[in-house]
Amino acid sequence: xxxxxxxxxxxxxxxxxxxxxxxxxxxxxxxxxxxxxxxxxxxxxxxxxxxxxxxxxxxxxxxxxxxxxxxxxxxxxxxxxxxxxxxxxxxxxxxxxxxxxxxxxxxxxxxxxxxxxxxxxxxxxxxxxxxxxxxxxxxxxxxxxxxxxxxxxxxxxxxxxxxxxxxxxxxxxxxxxxxxxxxxxxxxxxxxxxxxxxxxxxxxxxxxxxxxxxxxxxxxxxxxx
Ligand SMILES: O=C[C@H](O)[C@H](O)[C@H](O)COP(=O)(O)O
Numbered sequence: 001x002x003x004x005x006x007x008x009x010x011x012x013x014x015x016x017x018x019x020x021x022x023x024x025x026x027x028x029x030x031x032x033x034x035x036x037x038x039x040x041x042x043x044x045x046x047x048x049x050x051x052x053x054x055x056x057x058x059x060x061x062x063x064x065x066x067x068x069x070x071x072x073x074x075x076x077x078x079x080x081x082x083x084x085x086x087x088x089x090x091x092x093x094x095x096x097x098x099x100x101x102x103x104x105x106x107x108x109x110x111x112x113x114x115x116x117x118x119x120x121x122x123x124x125x126x127x128x129x130x131x132x133x134x135x136x137x138x139x140x141x142x143x144x145x146x147x148x149x150x151x152x153x154x155x156x157x158x159x160x161x162x163x164x165x166x167x168x169x170x171x172x173x174x175x176x177x178x179x180x181x182x183x184x185x186x187x188x189x190x191x192x193x194x195x196x197x198x199x200x201x202x203x204x205x206x207x208x209x210x211x212x213x214x215x216x217x218x219x220x221x222x223x224x225x
Pocket of ligand 1: 027082
């Protein structure tokens with residue numbers, strides 16, 4: 001299974017004594033399981049989770065966790081993605097964890113992305129872009145996002161507006177064919193009420209994926225080589 005192969009591969013980058021940002025989702029699930037096994041075998045690490053879901057998973061797998069004030073730096077953050085383009089820019093947030101994920105990815109010295117082949121795209125935008133907004137005045141925020149050219153809807157789960165771990169809403173925004181991800185990332189974040197969006201531009205250092213023959217491929221970004 002592709003997610004398991006790329007997820008487990010990322011664990012090889014983790015060394016004794018490191019602080020690891022633990023991403024959210026069904027791919028990094030396998031990284032966390034693998035790290036749990038390595039911890040049982042004696043690996044000493046501390047994890048910083050990007051969501052309550054990941055916090056629970058890390059605890060179940062015996063990975064010691066740390067708070068921000070207890071650490072000096074995050075050595076590596078490992079996370080999944082919903083789309084990855086050839087420049088290794090990403091859309092993330094399918095699980096609604098994008099804000100904490102971006103804080104931790106930005107804080108990490110190295111950001112590693114684990115992505116099965118279905119995530120690799122020529123251009124970002126087929127996957128609807130998640131945008132986290134505060135509940136206050138979200139109807140106004142919606143209008144401003146629409147004015148950037150997007151059709152959008154508030155994310156509904158189990159018949160109710162989905163709330164992130166930060167108590168915010170998610171708008172899933174239709175921006176097909178994103179030609180300038182950096183510009184769009186900045187334009188969205190300029191709108192009052194937008195907390196963060198799921199474009200991660202120029203952040204990934206390494207993407208672990210597979211080629212068409214299902215061999216593991218490690219792509220490195222320009223800034224990391
Ligand atoms: O909010 C969720 C995260 O950004 C995930 O990393 C992303 O949605 C990919 O998740 P998965 O590995 O389950 O496809």
